[in-house]
Amino acid sequence: MFFDNWTELWNILLKGIIIYPSVILLLRLTGKRTPSTFNIFDWIITVAFGTLVGSFLITKDISLAEGFLALGLLNLLQFLVTWISVRSKTFAKLVKSQPVLLFYEGEFYPEALRKTRIAEVEVLQVARQNGIGSLALVEAVVLETNGGISIIKKVDNQPADVLENVKVLKR
Structure with missing residues (x-):
């Protein structure tokens, strides 16, 4: 009916x-x-x-x-x-997850990628979307609490202090 x-x-x-x-x-x-x-x-x-x-x-x-x-x-x-x-x-x-470091100073963190189920190619895709042609220009890549991926570019002689609350898993 x-x-x-x-x-x-x-x-x-x-x-x-x-x-x-x-x-x-x-x-x-x-x-x-x-x-x-x-x-x-x-x-x-x-x-x-x-x-x-x-x-x-x-x-x-x-x-x-x-x-x-x-x-x-x-x-x-x-x-x-x-x-x-x-x-x-x-x-x-x-109630909230912590941000997780996926890449730092030229090295991927395989344990972090595995636990977060993110492939290296996904990190590369986000880098390209942010206009980055080489990971040599990247200080860090972070999986944020909302599921987004942030790219922190290298800046000469300046520490990446925004990484203070980021969870670091084994390399």
Whole structure:
């Protein structure tokens, strides 16, 4: 059957019209972190958010108040985790991964590449995308907490102090 009755279709339409601007408002209230590049916790929250919105739209057993409460709870959890993470390095390490050094001073770190499941050719691709024609111009390559790869170019007589919090696995 194409659909059971018009009331259910109107219910979904009305819920969608109400929930869509509400989700936009909630995401704006939580700041720019939510729609940015994700770490694993942000990704989980985003998937859960989408699941809740989808369930809310098509399930007639979920009231408007229940849908808003569930979305509000997820927003609160995300806020609390990020708030505590900023204030506690130990907690931050539990919920977020550390950046990992993949290449440093002319050498790939095979153990780091293996554990992060990144091939050397992927590092070369990122170097090319950053306009780098030779790894001799690269000080370091880091797999960031959001899954992106950063290239730090060599600068004469200047240490790469941005590598302080980067995890170094065996060479």
